Amino acid sequence: MPETLKIALAQLNPRLGALDEIAQKLRAAREEGARLGADLVVAPEFSICGYPPEDLVRKPAFVAACAERIAALAAETADGGPALLLGGPWREGEKLYNAAFLLGEGKILARRAKHELPNYGVFDEKRLFDAGPAPGPIAFRGFRLGVLVCEDWWLPAVPETLAESGAEMLLSLNASPFEVGKQDQRIALAVSRVVETGLPFVFCAQVGGQDELVFEGASFVLNADRTLAHQLPWFREAVTLTTWRRGENGLVCEPGPLAPEPSVLAQTYHGMMLGLADYVGKNGFPGVILGLSGGIDSALSAAVAVDALGAERVRAVMLPSPYTSRESLEDAAEVARLLGIACETIPITPAMAAFEQALAPAFAGHAADTTEENIQSRARGLILMALSNKFGQMLLTTGNKSEMSVGYATLYGDMCGGYSVLKDVYKTTVFALSRWRNDHRPEGARGPAGMVMPTRVIEKPPSAELKPNQTDQDSLPPYDVLDRILAGLVEGEASVEALVAKGLPRETVLRVWKMLDRAEYKRRQAPPGVKITPRAFGRDRRYPITNGFTGLVR
Incomplete structure (x- = not known):
């Protein structure tokens, strides 16, 4: 024997x-x-x-x-x-x-x-x-x-x-x-x-x-x-x-x-790298293109793309509007410089003016609201998709799980794209991953060692910059609170009462519950993205769009 x-x-x-x-x-x-x-x-x-x-x-x-x-x-x-x-x-x-x-x-x-x-x-x-x-x-x-x-x-x-x-x-x-x-x-x-x-x-x-x-x-x-x-x-x-x-x-x-x-953050980052590299490579795309706003989400997405594909296969575009701050333009340019990627600027002001003129008769007598803000986002999406169509690079969308959970995203605007590396990553984790990447060069990464985004990108208040002095917290709870609630609702399937019992404000929990349910129709139209958590949207969590359950305990 x-x-x-x-x-x-x-x-x-x-x-x-x-x-x-x-x-x-x-x-x-x-x-x-x-x-x-x-x-x-x-x-x-x-x-x-x-x-x-x-x-x-x-x-x-x-x-x-x-x-x-x-x-x-x-x-x-x-x-x-x-x-x-x-x-x-x-x-x-x-x-x-x-x-x-x-x-x-x-x-x-x-x-x-x-x-x-x-x-x-x-x-x-x-x-x-x-x-x-x-x-x-x-x-x-x-x-x-x-x-x-x-x-x-x-x-x-x-x-x-x-x-x-x-x-x-x-x-x-x-x-x-x-x-x-x-x-x-x-x-x-x-x-x-x-x-x-x-x-x-x-x-x-x-x-x-x-x-x-x-x-x-x-x-x-x-x-x-x-x-x-x-x-x-x-x-x-x-x-x-x-x-x-x-x-x-x-x-x-x-x-x-x-x-x-690897540490939890290293695992998460490597998962995003491998998911993107194989999606692009196995589907035959020559590279990716993305909008670089000067914010943390697009900066982290660009870093993952460079680490996964190499700087020569990543193209960035800045798409400023009249509400884009000088600080954002400086930060976007610095991200591109640190990562060594090509970056160009295409202002969306002419597109905004064209849409304003075309819609003026239909909108007559109605005050400006989020409709005009969403037109800005859709103008950016249109330009990026045009570049993707013309040159073959896949458009990388940059929204995170916190935004997708509550619908803080624009259909046919910033949701345009073929793939998302942050789709299953909450905003608080985006902050942690950005700090981690500035301190670590992942094994096998094609990007540079050292800092890949300015500290200011990580520390400044997040903003969509669709109107003057706008921040995300004008529309959303603070991200540390929001993400705790979302983790309970999405990963934990917790009730409103259970989250309130953990010290979270009832009105905020109810508000987030309603936003989460209302945004299901948007998530059905979102691009695929890397699964990171046990309850990724689309693959794991599938809820009806038409849904009258409110989450209230009677």
Whole structure:
């Protein structure tokens, strides 16, 4: 009976649906595993095509094409190199499974279908897949592998079944989306599964951006004594060899590199960087364009863009109106200088005058109000979209989660754009991230070290500058109060009474509740953006637009 097993973990970043490109990536991972001396190379959930495939799996041609690539990769394992464990769709009769495939000896040695199908948050697998039977272990070169597909290990039933039927380790293929704090939850659950089964646990994860989702990788190995044996890096691809030895107490993984866990702010920033880089790169945009106002949101968005893409692929435009302060123009110019990006100025005053003249007959007898303010925002959106259309750069919108929550944004104005890195980031976190980026250059960033925005941008009162002496707090509660209320309402689904009991003013809570509900129609029309929190708009939180519930406790 063999005493040693070498498993290479390949956390990979696929371009979803690019099947030939992905197959080459899997071949390269297997070649690297062979170079390292691996017996088995493990790839993430749905690694043959990327995750989540959403309704692509409803296309028979897509499932068939995945099967062709799996068969081709299986045939290549006749070369005597390492076996390959990967994920993909498996059709059997009328059933369609989310499955794991063990490829070796020139064929498919085993399949295991996902048993627990997630149907919450960003997941809707029950409408796409059939649940497989509770899996048994896979015999591989004298070892018994307990193979699980993602959700199968989040609940205790499948790991316990594998342990009871003789598995020597739990080996999980994953595509678990990033959100701040989720790795702590994963580790805690993995410890629970180890304690319950007495078996070591392997978590092999996808990395990269896919539309609004980011996958941070951070694959890891826990031994049966709950010690962390390996920790792969966050937010980048890696192929790492793990060495297992059979002892008196079962399989033990030899200690290996432990990549440090980034801070919460570093995780958030890296998530935004990776989400934007992959959205732009995988969709073939030459770069991005954004409006640079001199405010903190556009400054942070520009910094993330430069760090993700490089200054040469970021174009900024200042769009001053008669209400734009000299301070804002100076700050916007300084942000562009610090980041090394091209920046031009296109005043919107002529557009404002043209709209005023065109609408004068219709508006006769009506006083100016927010309509005229919104025209300014829409004039900016029109100009930026025209530049995007003409030159092909994707328009990056710069609104944050606090604004999107309460509708403090203009449809077809500052909401114009193809993607938003701040969509799931509250304003108070925007401030914290801006200070953090001035003090830290993220690993892998293409932008400069040192300060990327003037201190004045962070410290001055936020303002849309659509009328004289305007600040955000003319229309909104202070951001520290607003964000506490929003976190309670959005992430916590808290009642008005529960938030009041925490010391928040009742009238303010009710006001924010109403603004949050009223803005649902705007959020339905907002561009996609990076998911950072457990309750991102669009992906996680889906409320009716027509909604008469007021939140009042009677």
